[in-house]
Amino acid sequence: MPETPEAPPSSSASSRGRWTDEVLxxxxxxxxPVADAAIQAVFANNEVAAVNRILQSLHSNVHLVPSEMPDAVETYLNQTDDWPEWADAEKVRLGQQLFQRYGMQMTLAYFTWSLPCCYAWAKAAKVLTWTGGIDKHVHRRIIETAQFVLDVMAEGGLGPKGFGVRTAQKIRLLHATIRYHVGKDPTWQASEWGTPANQEDHIATLLTLALVPRVLTKLGLDFTRExxxxxxxxWKVIGHFLGIHPTLLPRDLDDAEQLWEAIQQRQVRPSEDGVALTKALVDYLKMRIPGTMMDGIVVTTMRELCSVAVAEAVGLEKTDWTRHLVAPMRLMFSLSDEAQDQADFAAKMSASLSRKLLEGLHSSETGGSRVTFRIPQSLQESWNLAGAEDKKAS
Incomplete structure (x- = not known):
């Protein structure tokens, strides 16, 4: 592993607001603590098989019934499914409506901006490659992330016992399991890399999802501040369900953008892990796009959305002829935004790439095993994907 380069020059303190190194x-x-205690109790009671069933239920996207869960996990689920007092139900509804309307474009951004940003954080990328099997790991992470986003952003996903709440709770347990196992590995350098799946990495990942509207303006979409x-x-409410420390949840959008800037300055560094993860991601997305002529559009879109620092940190290859498609893509996104109608021809064209990726996930396999991927009915209808489940079953 090459020596970690020195940090790039810091921008003005005002861009980071209150998020100093001393705070973060x-x-x-x-x-x-809550999920960690549940997992520790499960292992202490030698209920490893139950943990495996819980984590498998995340992959297969099914609910667990109480009889399948250890007491500690059932208690955890009952303790962590309430909305925070500060949650605004109307804002949550509006946020989900925005996803219902622009979710195809947002999904494209998750694949081509959110994940590369995660891989650009050298310390966070370390834990993602720790257990080996990078290709299998990246494939499963893509599917789980996409499923999680669809579950929490679908209509009713964050309601009582909603699929989104349950998926967030299970991901929270998955992170606790990672901390339990990797933290016990004597070769894990906690003093240098931090606790595996730590709080800073969690809020950073959440921001790659919460700030997507801002990123999509690079492709011609336009959103109001409201x-x-x-x-x-x-997404702040979702962060609560994921167990992110209340102190780390930004007060508002301006505060979130300052926190994002601080984390980028702190964590974006070139690493072999980040390069390997990104290569696996690019290869996977190319595989999900029919044919080979448009393979270059994956890297082209990543370079258009990601900062130069992120692109360099993850070793993105140079763009090919598909870079000339960025302007037409931006125009199509802009037209679909003005049309305000996902049934509009331009909207369908602008979302075609993410549609192919979503449909490809239905036939996904990782390590030779089939992965179940479910698009909520309300989103299938909004995105004209109503036949996707039938395609998967055939």
Whole structure:
């Protein structure tokens, strides 16, 4: 592993607001007490098989019934499914409506901006490659992330016993399991890399989802401040369900953008892990796009959305002829935005790439095993994907 380069010059302190290194650094050694306690109790009671069933239920996207769960996990689920007092139900509804309307374009951004940003954080990328099997790991992470986003952003996903709440709770347990196992590995350098799946990495990942509307303006979409605020608030509520420390949840959108800038300055560094993860991601997305002529559009879109620092950190290859498609793509996104109608021809064209990726996930396999991927009915109808489930079953 090459020596980690020195940090790039810091921009003005005002761009980071209150998020100084002194504020953020302690969160690198912090896990999540509630989920950690549940997992520790399960292992102490030698209920490993039950943990495996819980994590498998995340892959297969099914609910667990109480009889299948250890007491500690059932208690955890009952303790962590309430909305926070500060949650605004109307903003959550507006945020989900925005996703219902622009979710195809947002999904494209998750694949081509959110994940590369995660891989650009050298310390966070370390835990993602720790267990080996990078290709299998990246494929499963793509599917799980996409499923999680669809579950929490679908109509009713964050309601009582909603699919989104349950998926967030299970991901929270998955992170606790990672901390339990990797944290016991004597070769894990906690003093240098932090606690595996720590709080800073969690809020950073959440921001790659919560700030997507801002990123999509690079492709011609335009959102009102009210829409961006509602979308961010929706993800702030989701962050609560994921067990992110209340102190780390930004107060508002401006605060979130300052936190994002601080984390980028702190964590974006070139690494072999980030390069390997991104290569696996690019290869996977190319595989999901029919044919080979448009393979270059994956890297082209990543380079258009990601910062130069992120692109360099993850070793993105150079763009090919598909870079000339960026302007038409931006025009199509803009037209679909003006049309305000996902049934419009331009909207369908602008979302065609993400549609192919979503449809490809239905036939996904990781490590030779089939992965179940479910698009909520309300989103299938909004995105004209109503036949996707039938395609998967055939």
């Amino acid at each position: 650094e302690p969160f690198r050694s912090m896990g999540e 829409e961006e605020d509602a979308y961010f608030h929706c």
